[in-house]
Amino acid sequence: GAGVSQSPSNKVTEKGKDVELRCDPISGHTALYWYRQSLGQGLEFLIYFQGNSAPDKSGLPSDRFSAERTGGSVSTLTIQRTQQEDSAVYLCASSSGLAGSAEQFFGPGTRLTVL
């Protein structure tokens, strides 16, 4: 596609429910990243994929968070038993993964609200 897309754009859920967020990276981009941005805060790194594998999971806040990527393309971020502190904008970015082309292109984000 022309850019990184994410769905849904907005998600409102009740505390304790599971949610699944989806990211479609730019076609051909091998690297994919998930970030979280709370209101008025900077971006918090969550997880990074190179192809289908995640060499760095250090940013996942707890074991309620998991992510997968299939076919070297689409990625899903799953949050189980959501808590109110999970409310944030979840941003996905992709990059070509080529040396010297480290620019990350961001999707529009999913705004998650946990009631």
Next chain:
Amino acid sequence: GQNIDQPTEMTATEGAIVQINCTYQTSGFNGLFWYQQHAGEAPTFLSYNVLDGLEEKGRFSSFLSRSKGYSYLLLKELQMKDSASYLCAVLSYNTDKLIFGTGTRLQVFP
């Protein structure tokens, strides 16, 4: 450890010049990015510095000093549409992991 510092807020006047500073301490360095983020929107790429010196791109310039762990973003001929948050981010060596600062919210007044 990783630490990136930038001012929280800045104000400037339309037509003026503003410099946004960023200092960093990282365990591995593979380049520094500046992103612009308008309220409610995703960050968009502005610049990437991996070598010392000044990179100029239109009204925006970015400077890097690796020995000092210091960068700045220079915005010239400010326009109202430049009101946004400016995010400094350091690329971690070997992992392609971007560590972001909290961002500098710039307000441009007429």
